[in-house]
Amino acid sequence: MKNNQFAIEPVDRATELKELLASHFIDDTIDQLNDPLAVWQELLHKTTLEAKNETVFKQKLNNYLATPETTLGDFLDSHQPLTNDIFYRVALQLLEFDVGNDFKLEDPIQAMKQIKLPIVGEPIKTKADLLHAWYLLLCTHTKNGQTYLDKLAQAGYFVPFYEKTTEPLFFNGKAQAVFDPHQLIRDVVYVEAPLDTDEDGKRDLLKVEILRPKQTQDGYRAPVLYTASPYNQGINDEAGDAAMHNVDVPLAAKEPNHLTYKDIHYQETPKELPAKRKIAGEQQEADETFAMEAPYTLNDYFLTRGFAVVYAAGIGTKDSDGIRATGAVSETVSTIAVIEWLAGNRTAFTNKTDNIEIKAWWSTGKIAMTGRSYLGTLAVAAATTGVSGLKTVVSEAAISSWYDYYHDGGLVAAPDTFQGEDMDVLATEVFSRMQKPGDYLKIKDFFDQVLQTMAKDQDRQTGNYSHYWDERNYVNNVKNIKADMIMVHGLNDWNVKPRNVGNLWNALRDAPITKKLILHQGQHIYINAFRSLDFTDMMNLWFSHELFGLDNHAEDLLPDVLIQDNVQPETWTSYADWQAPTDKKQAFNFEAKELVPETVPVRTAAASFSDHLDPEIFDFYKKHLNVWERDLLTTNHDTKGENQLRDNRLIFKTSRYDEDTYIDGSVQLKIRVAVNEPFGMLSFQLVDYGDAKRLTVSPTILASKSLSGAYDWRRDNLREFTLQKEATPWKMITKGHINLQNRHNAYQVDELKANDFYDLTVELQPTFYHLLAGHQLGLVVYATDFATTVRGNQELQYSLQINQCKITLPIK
Structure with missing residues (x-):
């Protein structure tokens, strides 16, 4: 078992005391104590949250060993001096490591070092030493993959903060869970995109689902984590299965050509758009709510930490207008329309009929995008527009060129486990307007024509790269990226193959932004709940810096390239680069x-x-x-x-x-x-x-x-x-x-x-x-x-x- 923590911010003692005070670990009782043993006992009392009285507290203390022969309760009653051995023997138990299996009682310091848990170097002799050790312990990961402070938050430590919280609380450079997730406000709005993809003579309206802290009703303004998910409003599995292509077909000779890249390079042709809707009025409160979104657990984590979270499925999905044309520029425009509204630069309405405008008045206008696969792909696409308000992207298993997803070297080459899928099949899968029969009736014939055009343009007969695929190659537009980028990818991902992140990383190597890369040993997965890596803490450090403007040294603390070893379990190593030119x-x-x-x-x-x-x-x-x-x-x-x-x-x-x-x-x-x-x-x-x-x-x-x-x-x-x-x-x-x-x-x-x-x-x-x-x-x-x-x-x-x-x- 190895602990790999990259998100612990080194701070001075004065900052530690200030944060311990703000988070109520230091209070009047602690102020009046000087004996480090007495301070430690009081801190243990504060964090034994299940104990409502002294009897239960002492009962709980006796579940821990302070020495191999003495329970913690008996040790505290004996008033013997506190030593580093005793502090870290108890710390390992508080961090849920098992005596005998994970560490030996006789040598807790050595166990801390072997597991790679942070420890103080000097003896714990004074109150100040004890508070320093406690601060570091709160930042330390438990055996079960979260900081000790997050374990306490999960047990209810921050519940008393809920009613008085008016702004985020930061501890060690990261936002803490002081916002009540059960008091979230849930809004639905309809953003007007500069598109008319269903050609009905009206600009496409996009359904957007918002979860924001209740404090936004009282003046608090929240930064936003935005996930563009075409799956958010449901998928059409049966229709997608029926649309799959037969792959048991012969390879055929292709007609030779002398094409150059100039011949197939995509250049957007401006289209005339219908006029914007005439605004009939304005209101602050939404007309529509929702019960449950299709959540991403990383977003859920930040909903209790002062962030708002936004989900949008985009054009051609249930309750939105338009059609899907997988990977087309219209998908990117649909994605950034939501960002533009969140940043105050586009119009949204309370419903699709009354033309009553609603603004994102509760938003700071600072947005991050999150998500895996198609979700991460749209985040990369949005970044390549340089859209104002998008501060950072965390893309996981993202496609950087759709050709590299469905093709390889002039061949049709399916993503892993999806033999026969192609752009038209995926468009069918996510065209969730199909699930509203009344709405689908109006659009079915037009969408069928779009699918026929896609089937022709994707060209499964030759497998060649073309004008169609060049439109869907986001690497072409990397020069426009202004947002800082974190890219996460599996080295064994044969769905979105590693070339996608490899080409994006290479294109960004000299870009004037901050960029980070994390390569894991997984296939097509999320990594935010791994035991061996503090990924969630890293993202907390990152978002606190990027969206709250906290000077927490995230740019320096997070490795430029972090790679999980394929031989030794739970081993992560920092590198300066990946696939850099080398003579070796x-x-x-x-x-x-x-x-x-x-x-x-x-x-x-x-x-x-x-x-x-x-x-x-x-x-x-x-x-x-x-x-x-x-x-x-x-x-x-x-x-x-x-x-x-x-x-x-x-x-x-x-x-x-x-x-x-x-x-x-x-x-x-x-x-x-x-x-x-x-x-x-x-x-x-x-x-x-x-x-x-x-x-x-x-x-x-x-x-x-x-x-x-x-x-x-x-x-x-x-x-x-x-x-x-x-x-x-x-x-x-x-x-x-x-x-x-x-x-x-x-x-x-x-x-x-x-x-x-x-x-x-x-x-x-x-x-x-x-x-x-x-x-x-x-x-x-x-x-x-x-x-x-x-x-x-x-x-x-x-x-x-x-x-x-x-x-x-x-x-x-």
Whole structure:
């Protein structure tokens, strides 16, 4: 078990005392005490919240041990001097660490150091020393993934603050839970966007759901966390399933072209808009409310800390106007219209009929965007407009280019577990106007036409990058970003593949903003409830700085790049950069079944494989992707029984590494290949071969519904990646695909002659990977990827001139 805390702000003793006073840990009783033992006992009394009288308090004290032989209650009664050993022995118990399992009673200081919990360096001899140690303890994480102060907040410590709270309370640079979440005001307004996407002659109105502290009724102004979620008003699962595309289609030859980027570059064409609605009046209070939103637990945490939270599903969703056209500029305009209203720069109405204006008078005009996947994608899109009022974005698993979501190297390449999905399918999924039959009746025919146009423009026939996809590439507009950016992504996310965050990070490297990057070992997940990382505290430090203007050194305290190790559980390391240009590389030439250092002469000239399977085997693999992956990566001599893919891929391995090695960035392949038809594709997987207990694919729930950070409030599961119980023989590190006719780029199509050899360069998805000593790196070369590409099961035979093939690894 390792504690990784990056959000503890170092402050001086005077600031500590001021904050302890403001948070009522220091009061008149404490002021009158000088003995550190007596002060400690009073602080323990304040924080034993379940005890309503002295009897229960003493009863609770005797649940803890002050020494291996003495309970805390007996120790306090004995009036023996307080020592650091005793303070931290009790502290570990208050922090919920288990005696015997997590630490030994005999040496609590060593346990604090091993778990990486902060401790004071000097002896606790005076009242001032005790208060300093207590302050640091309040900032320290418990075993169950929250600061001790948040644990107290969850137990009710800040409930007495509710009635008197008029402004945020900050402790150690972070806002505290002094706002009553049960007194939230819930409003619905309709923002008028500068759009008419349903072409009904009226500007689109967008439904916005607002949760704000009741104190905003009495003059308090709140900064806003805004999540743009197309799923917020519901999704159409059945309609989406019905719209999925058949991927069991043959790969076909493409007509060569000589396109340049200039030919396909997107430039917006201004459209004439209907006039704005004439304002018939103004009021402060909303006409409409709502019972329950589709929440994000990170937002829930901040609702008790003086922030307002706003959700909007955008155009084409239930109770809003317009249509969906996934990734189009109109989606971005729809997203920032809400920001503009929150910042006082756009009109909203109390309902969709009366034209009564309502302003965001309760907002400070300072906005952050949050969210994962499509939600984080719209946050990135909004940032690239430079919209006024948007101070920061925390994007998790966000798409930076929709082409990189649904395509790869001139191929249709599905996101993980969504074979057959594309832009039109996703638009159908989130077009929740469909769920209001009366509203849908008016718009169905028009939306069907939009879907037909999308199906044509997304071009599943060629898989090429085009004008359509260039409109949906937010990296093109990174130069406009003014908001500070925090990007979070999983190194094992094969839904929104790592290239999305990699390209965005590279584009932002020299931008004049503050930017941070967090890379975890997960797939397509949130990480705000992990035990090993104080992510929620980090975001509290960040938002308190960005939205409240607190000078808490968040820009310096939070690492520029933070990466979770894939070998050691609960290990996070700070770095200056990710995938930065480097001269330190490892290069290997291909040999028969081997990857040999580039200095070693290559003897073997060629190797080949087929892309065709017997129909029965082909159908079996389609239905059992886990078996297909196992057979793909398992070398023939390791297979128990017959491996049906033995002739359908090539595997090349290095010798065993003699030291731990870190791969940092994009692995580059130079391949010389021929195919027996005038079309073809290649797929690649870089694999770690070696028996090891690896981290679980998905986080393990350590404690169900245990986290909220506020009293009697919404709870989240505590999670963490843990080691698998059994060793596995391999792990896929990264992968990539390419259409052989897109040898230069994804929009230029080259001629491919059957049986002629061609040189191509492929960059695999960027990664950061810790390869253990004793393990081998393997490269698997194949064609059809059952989980990702089209599956034509064609009679294709591929040949590699392997003495002209090379792999280059960027090494940290």
